[in-house]
Amino acid sequence: MANDNSLTVLLVEDNERFRQGLRTLLSFYNGNGSSVLEVVGEANCLDQVLKLTKDKSPDLILLDLQLVGTDGITVLVSLKQINYAGKVLVLSAHQEDEWIFRAMQAGASGYVFKNHLGTQLCEAINTVTNSEIYLPSEVASRFFRFFQAYSDSCLRACYERNLTDREQEVLYWLTQGASNEEIAKHLYVTAATVKAHLTSIFDKLKVNSRSQAIVTALKLGLVKA
Structure with missing residues (x-):
């Protein structure tokens, strides 16, 4: 400013x-x-x-x-x-x-x-x-009624996509714009572990990139706001 x-x-x-x-x-x-x-x-x-x-x-x-x-x-x-x-x-x-x-x-x-x-x-x-x-x-x-309903649907969507709890955590930080290194720090794991989780997430969501994974996750309601 x-x-x-x-x-x-x-x-x-x-x-x-x-x-x-x-x-x-x-x-x-x-x-x-x-x-x-x-x-x-x-x-x-x-x-x-x-x-x-x-x-x-x-x-x-x-x-x-x-x-x-x-x-x-x-x-x-x-x-x-x-x-x-x-x-x-x-x-x-x-x-x-x-x-x-x-x-x-x-x-x-x-x-x-x-x-x-x-x-x-x-x-x-x-x-x-x-x-x-x-x-x-x-x-x-x-909006807040929709949010409450969404919280339940989010759990169902993750279950249907067979995402593990850790993969959901990785996906959440990915949608926040975090890098692999930043995600690793948040979750107290190595960057290599994050990369492995992302490979699994991409496969389950049938996407080929971070951007596609983020958009798909938001559209399917796989992460909470």
């Missing part, structure tokens, strides 16, 4: 008119609040997001869940892998519980409905930049 009252923002949205609307809304907030929101870049696909995040290190990313050639869940997972330290606020037309849960599980700090931007965005930005979680009041209770 440039100063205590400045917040750098990256807009991730594949609709140019919607991005312009976001810029206008953020400019309005600048004229009516104490903080200055500085848009440092715009992206409409995964490659652009990762490049701009590395180059600009934005404090906040405003992320749509539907982008050119990918989805916002994959973007969230990829941001974890490059150790992005800022906050991600999802802006989406999807109001289904599953979409909200998957986004939060993948690392979002908040979720705003696109048709409620005018009433929710300012509060959401203030909330997530204060290291708190933002969810619209009308879905908060539904």
